[in-house]
Amino acid sequence: MTSQKKVLNDLQKLTDETEYLLQSEANKNRLLQAIKNVENRQHLIEVNLDEIEKQISK
Template sequence: MSRGTARGLSCPYDLPLNWGKFMSAVYRFNANKIDGSFLEEIKDKFAGKNIKIVVSELDETEYLLSSEANKVKLINAIEDIKNRQNLIEVSLEDLLSAGES
């Protein structure tokens, strides 16, 4: 899927999809990144059209699994944990001393 950068935002978004006379755009980013330029982009992209804006919280697991590369890495990591292989062991002392530095 093509990715781009919304004007004024440094986060990825899906490019608009055209289905006949209908156009759809899905934006995924942290709510703290929304600013006036984002609203201006929506107004420019859908000028003169009636639109519906739906806001929903993105499930982190769904997001992480949406990339095939991430999905494979996560599944492999889960298998490694189940099989107790490719693990890095750290002592409690090392963790505590790392927090002090």
């Protein structure tokens, strides 16, 4: 599979999953609220990838 086909395939999977999740009113509301949270930089969790790598490699 070419790189472009893989990207298109991945995008189609994400679209399908999002459409599936949006079918439920509760999921739709949670997803829309999560988008608002990111846009407003609220209720975010910061992750230090260096620390995670250190923990994994122990």
